[in-house]
Structures are given as structure tokens and as C-alpha cells.
Amino acid sequence: xxxxxxxxxxxxxxxxxxxxxxxxxxxxxxxxxxxxxxxxxxxxxxxxxxxxxxxxxxxxxxxxxxxxxxxxxxxxxxxxxxxxxxxxxxxxxxxxxxxxxxxxxxxxxxxxxxxxxxxxxxxxxxxxxxxxxxxxxxxxxxxxxxxxxxxxxxxxxxxxxxxxxxxxxxxxxxxxxxxxxxxxxxxxxxxxxxxxxxxxxxxxxxxxxxxxxxxxxxxxxxxxxxxxxxxxxxxxxxxxxxxxx
Amino acid sequence: xxxxxxxxxxxxxxxxxxxxxxxxxxxxxxxxxxxxxxxxxxxxxxxxxxxxxxxxxxxxxxxxxxxxxxxxxxxxxxxxxxxxxxxxxxxxxxxxxxxxxxxxxxxxxxxxxxxxxxxxxxxxxxxxxxxxxxxxxxxxxxxxxxxxxxxxxxxxxxxxxxxxxxxxxxxxxxxxxxxxxxxxxxxxxxxxxxxxxxxxxxxxxxxxxxxxxxxxxxxxxxxxxxxxxxxxxxxxxxxxxxxxxxxxxxxxxxxxxxxxxxxxxxxxxxxxxxxxxxxxxxxxxxxxxxxxxxxxxxxxxxxxxxxxxxxxxxxxxxxxxxxxxxxxxxxxxxxxxxxxxxxxxxxxxxxxxxx
Numbered sequence: 001x002x003x004x005x006x007x008x009x010x011x012x013x014x015x016x017x018x019x020x021x022x023x024x025x026x027x028x029x030x031x032x033x034x035x036x037x038x039x040x041x042x043x044x045x046x047x048x049x050x051x052x053x054x055x056x057x058x059x060x061x062x063x064x065x066x067x068x069x070x071x072x073x074x075x076x077x078x079x080x081x082x083x084x085x086x087x088x089x090x091x092x093x094x095x096x097x098x099x100x101x102x103x104x105x106x107x108x109x110x111x112x113x114x115x116x117x118x119x120x121x122x123x124x125x126x127x128x129x130x131x132x133x134x135x136x137x138x139x140x141x142x143x144x145x146x147x148x149x150x151x152x153x154x155x156x157x158x159x160x161x162x163x164x165x166x167x168x169x170x171x172x173x174x175x176x177x178x179x180x181x182x183x184x185x186x187x188x189x190x191x192x193x194x195x196x197x198x199x200x201x202x203x204x205x206x207x208x209x210x211x212x213x214x215x216x217x218x219x220x221x222x223x224x225x226x227x228x229x230x231x232x233x234x235x236x237x238x239x240x241x242x243x244x245x
Numbered sequence: 246x247x248x249x250x251x252x253x254x255x256x257x258x259x260x261x262x263x264x265x266x267x268x269x270x271x272x273x274x275x276x277x278x279x280x281x282x283x284x285x286x287x288x289x290x291x292x293x294x295x296x297x298x299x300x301x302x303x304x305x306x307x308x309x310x311x312x313x314x315x316x317x318x319x320x321x322x323x324x325x326x327x328x329x330x331x332x333x334x335x336x337x338x339x340x341x342x343x344x345x346x347x348x349x350x351x352x353x354x355x356x357x358x359x360x361x362x363x364x365x366x367x368x369x370x371x372x373x374x375x376x377x378x379x380x381x382x383x384x385x386x387x388x389x390x391x392x393x394x395x396x397x398x399x400x401x402x403x404x405x406x407x408x409x410x411x412x413x414x415x416x417x418x419x420x421x422x423x424x425x426x427x428x429x430x431x432x433x434x435x436x437x438x439x440x441x442x443x444x445x446x447x448x449x450x451x452x453x454x455x456x457x458x459x460x461x462x463x464x465x466x467x468x469x470x471x472x473x474x475x476x477x478x479x480x481x482x483x484x485x486x487x488x489x490x491x492x493x494x495x496x497x498x499x500x501x502x503x504x505x506x507x508x509x510x511x512x513x514x515x516x517x518x519x520x521x522x523x524x525x526x527x528x529x530x531x532x533x534x535x536x537x538x539x540x541x542x543x544x545x546x547x548x549x550x551x552x553x554x555x556x557x558x559x560x561x562x563x564x565x566x567x568x569x570x571x572x573x574x575x576x577x578x579x580x581x582x583x584x585x586x587x588x589x590x591x592x593x594x595x596x597x598x599x600x
Contacts, residue, residue, distance in 0.1 A: 071302070
């Protein structure tokens with residue numbers, strides 16, 4: 001029997017800076033696998049966000065650009081418009097995409113820009129140390145919501161996949177999770193499909209991935225997976241929100 | 246080539262195309278929206294890219310992304326829009342990618358007005374965005390020079406791998422003048438394979454390129470800032486441009502003025518000459534790098550008793566003039582910045598008070 005499992009070529013050997021139990025590593029791997037399987041690494045440009053994944057380019061083996069906070073979709077637009085032959089994706093967290101970068105993601109999606117966005121939703125700001133995000137759950141504690149998110153003052157969590165799914169412009173919008181092995185397999189299929197749509201030049205593609213942040217949630221990695229499963233998934237329902245014809 | 250009569254804003258759009266730039270991203274703002282209205286029709290004729298972004302903030306990053314993958318790209322805007330692009334300009338400077346920004350300046354601060362102004366001198370030459378960077382700033386005095394500077398800007402941006410700004414004003418954008426587009430100002434794009442994230446297959450390389458501005462290691466950040474500083478020192482040596490007008494005679498007063506304002510000053514100088522009053526003009530064509538030595542030499546000419554900086558601002562370039570003259574002559578200032586451009590008669594009145 002030959003070798004059945006190895007590191008994707010598009011993933012670098014660098015040790016990541018991510019905390020124990022963080023799911024960024026899983027999603028990085030899924031992206032690298034999809035890019036390898038499609039054979040597109042040589043024409044791919046990733047866009048790193050501001051947030052925990054700001055150093056994401058250290059963990060991949062292809063071209064990267066680094067955006068300002070929230071601006072990755074505008075940069076991806078610039079690249080894709082002048083070089084439609086390149087495969088472009090943004091990798092963004094919830095503070096980056098759903099707060100400061102809301103304008104950029106909505107308009108890029110609505111123009112039907114033919115790039116891919118991988119959106120990591122872990123309901124909190126990671127890099128800056130656990131502040132409330134637009135995706136933070138009601139009552140969930142954060143350093144800027146020490147008694148829990150007060151929805152009277154801050155509104156309800158934003159469901160990005162639902163929001164983008166409502167746009168009339170055709171696109172591929174899905175919400176996945178990486179809390180259980182079965183979910184990881186489905187997320188992989190969704191990420192690969194998102195890149196396939198881009199390779200075909202078909203539409204904007206958006207994969208929201210419900211993730212964890214054990215450090216800033218103050219939970220163990222295992223408890224984080226359980227909390228996300230029990231608390232996040234009932235509100236952030238998994239599935240496709242828009243599929244191109 | 247025969248001259249054609251064109252509005253400044255349209256001529257700037259055409260100049261970019263003639264310089265070999267086929268990518269334009271912009272957001273509408275008075276008094277320069279004609280650039281976009283011109284290029285939306287013109288770009289498809291050259292298989293170019295035209296995109297109206299959702300904000301100047303986003304446009305700044307569309308420029309950054311396109312420039313980061315090695316393509317010639319530019320945008321045009323006006324003062325409040327340039328403020329919003331300031332963030333991206335800082336990132337573009339730090340990441341060392343070439344891009345051209347045109348600011349058709351209007352009155353400020355705040356919404357200000359839509360008439361011509363030179364109130365963005367500080368923003369263009371001293372900052373705008375955060376951090377240790379400078380913009381190479383070219384200041385045209387009319388439509389022909391706006392064309393030539395726009396064309397040269399792409400070459401300069403690539404030479405220094407950084408942002409270059411054309412600092413015009415609402416009058417230059419709106420007025421019509423006969424222009425020509427010198428073919429020799431179009432240059433071949435520089436080789437970008439060693440830095441642009443253009444896709445490894447494109448440059449047939451196994452080495453990937455990163456376009457970034459984060460340097461967490463203090464030494465790396467210091468080194469990047471030293472690399473930027475070295476460029477600015479080189480600009481000071483190689484790119485200074487200025488014009489002297491009526492400076493070969495013994496003048497008692499030296500005017501320093503740039504852009505639209507300098508043309509009115511020239512008219513005033515001609516009118517005073519007929520009265521037997523000699524006044525010289527030193528016009529910086531690059532605002533950064535500033536013609537430090539030329540300003541000093543012109544101001545300290547033996548016949549020259551005092552200097553006056555005349556601007557469509559409340560006094561911005563005058564600070565650089567003071568810096569360069571080093572206390573050797575009295576420095577005066579006159580400026581208006583509501584949108585009315587000071588008339589030659591007004592300038593003559595001010596000059597006569599100094600005599």
C-alpha cells in the first residue's frame with residue numbers, strides 16, 4: 001500500500017503561531033488541499049487579513065498579499081480585475097470581514113467579483129485579545145462586553161452567509177463548520193467547490209466556517225468544540241445559502 | 246502630433262492611457278468626475294479595466310491589489326476622497342508597490358467647497374496617511390503639464406516602487422487647453438518579477454512573492470523604513486523640478502508659488518515689468534522633493550530684499566520656503582482659499598505694499 005496521507009504541497013512546513021485547539025490550522029489545510037487538487041497554486045494569490053490570520057502567508061507556498069483591516073475584498077477585486085487569469089482568495093475573520101470590512105465584502109459580493117472568500121467565524125476578536133465581534137452571541141462574554149453581549153445596546157449577531165445569500169447577484173454562499181470530522185469533510189468539499197466556481201469564472205464564492213477560539217473563550221479545546229456545537233450552530237445554521245444555476 | 250483641445254480631467258485620463266496604463270479604479274467626486282466619465286468609454290477601446298468602486302477607501306485597496314500584482318494602475322479623486330485613500334497610500338508606500346494618485350484639489354477642510362484650492366499641500370507632502378513615508382508629488386500649472394506629469398508619474402512610480410501623486414486643482418481639472426501627448430513619455434513597464442505577486446507560473450518561478458507591510462521584528466521594520474528613506478534621499482538628488490520666471494534680472498521681490506496660482510503670478514509679474522518693477526518667481530514643479538537649493542539661491546540673490554509665498558491656501562508651502570531660506574530673507578505670505586483665485590491686480594497690490 002502506497003502513501004495515503006501527507007502534507008499538501010501548498011502548505012508550508014512553518015510552525016504556526018495559532019493557539020492550541022484553534023481551528024485556523026484545519027481550514028488552512030483544507031484550502032491547501034483544494035488548491036493542490038485543482039493544480040492552481042502557480043496562479044493563486046491569497047490575501048491575508050488583519051487579525052489572527054495576518055501571518056497566514058507564512059503557512060502557504062504561493063503568492064500572497066497582505067491587506068489592511070477589512071480591505072481584503074477590495075484588494076482581491078483589484079487583482080482579479082486586472083489579472084482575471086489569477087486565482088484569488090481572501091481569508092478573513094469576523095472582526096475583519098463583518099465589522100470594519102462590511103462595506104468591502106458586501107459590494108464585492110454584489111458586483112459578483114470572481115474571487116473566493118474564506119470567512120472564519122469564531123464569534124470574537126482573536127488577535128487583539130477577545131473583544132466583542134459583530135458575531136459574538138447574546139450574553140457571550142468578551143473583554144469589551146465583560147458581563148456578556150447586551151443585545152439592547154449592540155444588536156444581534158450578524159449572520160454573514162444569510163446576509164450575502166440575500167443579494168440578488170448570483171454567487172456561491174455557504175456556511176460550514178470544522179467542529180467534527182464529518183463537518184471537516186463537508187467544509188473541504190465546499191471550499192473546493194468555491195475554488196472550482198472561480199476556476200470556471202462563474203461567480204463570487206463565499207465559505208463561512210464556524211470555528212473556535214479556546215484562548216479568548218476561556219475554554220479548553222474540547223469544551224470549545226462542544227460550546228460551538230451547542231451555542232453557535234443553532235444560530236449559525238450550516239448549509240448553502242446561495243448556489244449558482 | 247497636432248494639439249487637441251481638451252478639458253483637464255479628460256486629458257489626464259487620456260494621458261494615463263498614452264503612458265501605457267490600462268487600469269483605472271475610482272469613486273465619483275466633484276470636481277474630477279469627468280475623468281471617470283471619460284475613461285468608462287475609453288478603457289474598453291484599449292482592452293483596459295474601468296471600475297467604479299463603492300468608496301474611496303475601497304478604491305485605494307483596488308489600486309493596492311492591482312499594483313501588488315505588478316500592473317500599471319491609477320486613480321483620480323479630490324481632497325475628501327484622497328483623505329479616505331490615505332490609509333491605502335500608507336500601505337502602498339510600506340509595501341513598496343508603484344501606483345499613481347491624482348488629486349484635483351478642492352477647498353477644505355471638511356466638505357469645504359468644490360472650487361479650486363491648494364489646501365492639500367500638507368496632506369500631499371507631509372503625510373496624509375500614517376507612518377514614515379513620503380509621496381513623490383508633481384504639481385502641474387495647466388493642462389499640458391498635467392498631461393506630461395501624469396505620463397511621467399508611471400515611470401517614476403516604477404523607478405521608486407512607490408506611490409506618486411499629481412497635485413492639481415479644480416481649475417486644472419475643469420479648464421480646456423490645447424494639449425499634445427508626447428510619445429516619448431511612454432515607457433516600457435519595468436520588470437516586476439522579483440517582487441510582484443503575479444502568480445508563480447506567470448514569472449516561471451518556484452519562489453513565491455509577498456506584498457506586505459507588517460514587520461513585527463523591530464529590525465525588519467527599521468530596515469524597511471531605511472529602504473524607504475533611501476528612496477526619498479535619491480528623489481531629492483534626481484527628481485527635483487522647478488521653473489524660474491523673470492529670475493535672470495535684478496528683482497527686489499521673489500514670489501514662490503506653484504500650480505494654477507503661479508500662472509496668475511506670472512501675469513502679475515508681466516504687468517509690473519511694464520511699470521518698471523522687477524519681481525521674480527520660483528515655481529516648484531515637484532513639491533516633494535522640494536527645490537530647496539533653488540529656493541535658497543533665488544531668495545538670497547543680492548538684489549532680492551524679501552520673499553512672498555502666494556498660495557490658494559492659508560499658508561502651507563510657505564513653511565517649506567521658510568525652512569529653505571534659513572532666515573536669510575524676510576518671508577511673507579498671501580493666500581486665499583475660499584475658491585476665488587487671487588487676481589493679478591490683487592497680487593500687484595500686495596507686492597507694492599512690500600516695496
